Amino acid sequence: MRAPRALVLPEARRTEMTNKELTNWVNEVADHAKPDAVRWFDGSKLAMLSLEDRMVADGTLHRLDSESHPHSFLHRSHPTDVARTEHLTFICSKHEQDAGPTNNWMSPEQAQADVWPLFAGAMKGRTMYVVPYLMGPADSPWSRLGVEITDSPYVVANLAIMTRTGDAALRRFGPHTRFVRGVHSLGDLSPTRRFICHFPQTRTIWSIGSGYGGNALLSKKCHALRIASVEAHEEGWMAEHMMILGITNPQGVKHYVAAAFPSACGKTNLAMLVPSLPGWKVETVGDDICWMHVGDDGRLWAVNPEAGFFGVAPGTSRKTNPNALAALGRDVIFTNVALRKDGTPWWEGLGPLDDGEVLTDWRGNLWTPGTKEPAAHPNSRFTVSARQCPTVGPSFDDPQGVPISAIIFGGRRARLTPLVYEARDWAHGVYVGATLVSETTAAATGAVGIPRNDPMAMLPFCGFNMADYFGHWLSMGRRLVEPPKIFHVNWFRTDEDGRYLWPGFGENIRVLKWILERVEGSQAVRPTPIGNVPVQSALDLSGLDTARENFERLVAVDPRAWLEEVERNGAFLDRFGERLPEAIRREHRALADRLRTAIS
Numbered sequence: 001m002r003a004p005r006a007l008v009l010p011e012a013r014r015t016e017m018t019n020k021e022l023t024n025w026v027n028e029v030a031d032h033a034k035p036d037a038v039r040w041f042d043g044s045k046l047a048m049l050s051l052e053d054r055m056v057a058d059g060t061l062h063r064l065d066s067e068s069h070p071h072s073f074l075h076r077s078h079p080t081d082v083a084r085t086e087h088l089t090f091i092c093s094k095h096e097q098d099a100g101p102t103n104n105w106m107s108p109e110q111a112q113a114d115v116w117p118l119f120a121g122a123m124k125g126r127t128m129y130v131v132p133y134l135m136g137p138a139d140s141p142w143s144r145l146g147v148e149i150t151d152s153p154y155v156v157a158n159l160a161i162m163t164r165t166g167d168a169a170l171r172r173f174g175p176h177t178r179f180v181r182g183v184h185s186l187g188d189l190s191p192t193r194r195f196i197c198h199f200p201q202t203r204t205i206w207s208i209g210s211g212y213g214g215n216a217l218l219s220k221k222c223h224a225l226r227i228a229s230v231e232a233h234e235e236g237w238m239a240e241h242m243m244i245l246g247i248t249n250p251q252g253v254k255h256y257v258a259a260a261f262p263s264a265c266g267k268t269n270l271a272m273l274v275p276s277l278p279g280w281k282v283e284t285v286g287d288d289i290c291w292m293h294v295g296d297d298g299r300l301w302a303v304n305p306e307a308g309f310f311g312v313a314p315g316t317s318r319k320t321n322p323n324a325l326a327a328l329g330r331d332v333i334f335t336n337v338a339l340r341k342d343g344t345p346w347w348e349g350l351g352p353l354d355d356g357e358v359l360t361d362w363r364g365n366l367w368t369p370g371t372k373e374p375a376a377h378p379n380s381r382f383t384v385s386a387r388q389c390p391t392v393g394p395s396f397d398d399p400q401g402v403p404i405s406a407i408i409f410g411g412r413r414a415r416l417t418p419l420v421y422e423a424r425d426w427a428h429g430v431y432v433g434a435t436l437v438s439e440t441t442a443a444a445t446g447a448v449g450i451p452r453n454d455p456m457a458m459l460p461f462c463g464f465n466m467a468d469y470f471g472h473w474l475s476m477g478r479r480l481v482e483p484p485k486i487f488h489v490n491w492f493r494t495d496e497d498g499r500y501l502w503p504g505f506g507e508n509i510r511v512l513k514w515i516l517e518r519v520e521g522s523q524a525v526r527p528t529p530i531g532n533v534p535v536q537s538a539l540d541l542s543g544l545d546t547a548r549e550n551f552e553r554l555v556a557v558d559p560r561a562w563l564e565e566v567e568r569n570g571a572f573l574d575r576f577g578e579r580l581p582e583a584i585r586r587e588h589r590a591l592a593d594r595l596r597t598a599i600s
C-alpha cells in the first residue's frame with residue numbers, strides 16, 4: 001500500500017484523518033491529475049492568509065482598499081465563465097430514467113471514458129488542495145461531510161466562507177465516516193471541455209473547466225442539492241433550494257418560513273429583509289439552501305447547510321438590502337463587480353456615481369457612464385460569512401434547526417401570477433410547486449427573461465427524476481402531523497410600461513404578514529380557481545398609496561390566461577409520462593375544471 005502523502009496536518013489531526021477511503025481517494029486523484037503539490041486545508045487563519053497572499057501575488061485576487069474594505073478582495077473570472085452552465089451539467093445515474101427528462105444524463109461508463117481523462121495531468125504546475133468541509137451546524141445530527149479536491153485557490157477561499165471547514169469538519173471524520181467526494185479542476189477553462197458530473201450512487205462529483213460558483217464550489221449546488229436531494233429521497237428528508245427566515249410579529253409571536261425562488265429571484269433579499277411595518281422583526285437562517293426533516297413533534301424542521309452567502313451583487317443597495325450591505329463591510333470576496341477610482345467596488349443599483357465618473361468594469365476595462373454594457377456582470381457576486389449579517393441570530397447554529405410554518409414558492413413573472421396566493425392543501429401546494437414557472441435570469445448562461453418551468457426552483461438542482469421528487473414531496477406531507485401551509489408569491493408583476501406593480505424588498509413583510517395570519521387561521525380571503533388571494537382589507541397597505549391603487553391588478557387572476565398556462569404546464573408534466581404521481585394529475589385536472597367553471 002502506498003503511504004498517504006502530503007498529510008501536512010498537525011499530529012492530532014493525522015490520527016483523526018485515518019479514513020482509508022479518504023486517503024486512498026486523495027492519492028488516486030493526485031496520481032491522475034499530477035499536481036505539483038498536495039495541500040490539506042485545515043481552515044486555520046494561517047492557511048487562509050497564505051492562500052490569499054499567493055492569489056494576490058499571481059493576480060487571482062485583487063486586494064481592495066484596506067481602509068474602506070478591510071481584508072476584502074476582487075476576483076475577475078474568465079469572461080466565458082461567469083454563471084452556471086446547465087447544459088454542461090450531468091446526472092450520471094446508472095439508468096437514464098433515474099435522472100429523468102429534466103436532467104442531462106451521462107452513463108457512469110461514458111463519464112469514465114470521456115470526462116475522467118480530462119483530469120489527466122490537469123493539475124500539472126498547480127497545487128491540489130484537499131478541503132474537508134461540514135454542511136450544517138457543528139453539532140447537528142442533520143449535518144453531512146464532504147471533501148472537495150480542487151486546484152483553484154479561489155475555490156478554497158470561497159469554501160472557507162461558504163462551509164464549515166477546519167475543526168468543525170475534521171473532528172467528525174472517523175475511520176469509516178461517509179462523505180461526499182468532489183473533484184474539481186479548472187482544466188483549461190474551455191467551455192468545450194467543461195463538465196459538471198454527479199454520480200448519485202457513489203456520492204461523487206467531478207467538475208472540470210469552470211471556476212464559477214455553482215459549477216466549482218461543489219459544496220453548494222452539486223453536494224447540498226443534487227447529491228443531497230438523492231440522499232434525502234432515500235432517507236426520508238428534503239434538500240431544497242430555499243431560504244429560511246424567522247419572523248416575529250409585534251405581539252412577540254415567532255414563525256419560520258422557507259421560500260423557494262429560482263436563482264436570482266429574491267431569496268437572499270427576502271432572507272434579510274428590513275420590515276417596513278413597525279414592530280416586526282426578522283431573523284435570517286439561510287439564503288439559498290435548506291435541509292428539512294420531520295421532527296419528533298411531526299413538524300418540519302429546517303437547517304441551513306451553508307455558512308456563508310454567495311449573493312447576487314447587482315440591485316443590492318443600502319435601500320434594497322441594508323443587511324447585506326452591512327455584512328459586506330469587511331472579509332468579502334467580490335467576483336466580477338466593477339471598481340471605482342478610489343478602489344471601492346461598484347455594481348448597477350448600488351448607488352449613484354460622480355458626474356462622468358470612469359470605472360474599471362468587471363473585465364478590467366475602462367467604463368464610462370455612456371457605455372451600453374453594464375459595469376458589473378449581471379451575475380456578479382459577493383461571498384461573505386453569514387455571521388457578518390446583522391440579522392443572523394442563534395438559530396443559525398441550532399443543531400435541531402427551526403420549525404417551518406409556511407413554505408413559499410415564487411417566481412419572476414411580468415404577467416399572470418398574482419402577488420400572493422394560498423394553496424388549498426398540501427397536495428395542491430405540491431402541484432403549485434411542481435408547476436412553478438419563472439423567467440430565466442443571469443445566474444445561468446443563456447437568454448434571460450424567458451418563462452420556463454422550474455419546479456420548486458429545483459429544475460437545475462434535482463439529482464433524480466423529478467416525477468419521483470414530486471412523489472417524495474407528497475409522501476413527506478403525509479408524514480407531517482402539521483404540514484406547513486403552502487403559498488405562491490410574485491414580486492415582479494409589471495404594468496403596461498414594464499414598471500413593477502409592487503415595491504418589493506422591505507415591503508414584502510406585508511405579504512409575509514398576511515401569510516402568517518393565514519397560518520394562524522385569520523384574515524379574509526378571496527377564493528379564485530388557483531387558490532386564495534387576500535381581500536384588500538386583509539393586506540396591510542398602510543402608507544403605500546400606489547400599491548393600494550394597484551391592488552386589483554396585483555391580485556388579479558385571469559381564468560382564460562391561466563387556462564393557457566395550465567395547458568402549457570400539462571405538456572411539461574406529460575414529459576414525465578407514467579412516472580408522474582396520480583395526485584399531481586388529479587390536481588392538474590381539478591385546476592383546469594375550476595378555471596373552465598370560472599370562464600363559463
Ligand SMILES: Nc1nc2c(ncn2[C@@H]2O[C@H](COP(=O)(O)OP(=O)(O)OP(=O)(O)O)[C@@H](O)[C@H]2O)c(=O)[nH]1
Binds near residue numbers: 267
Ligand atoms: N423588484 C424587486 N427585485 C427584487 C426583489 N427581491 C430581490 N430582487 C432583485 O432580484 C435580484 C436577485 O435577488 P437575490 O435575492 O439575490 O436572489 P436569489 O434568489 O438569492 O439568487 P441566487 O443566489 O441566484 O439563488 C437582485 O437584483 C435583487 O435586487 C423584490 O422584492 N423586488
Ligand SMILES: O=C([O-])CC(=O)C(=O)O
Binds near residue numbers: 310444
Ligand atoms: O449556484 C450558484 O452559482 C449561485 C446560486 O445560488 C444559484 O445560481 O442559484
Ligand SMILES: [Mn+2]
Binds near residue numbers: 241262263264288
Ligand atoms: Mn441559489
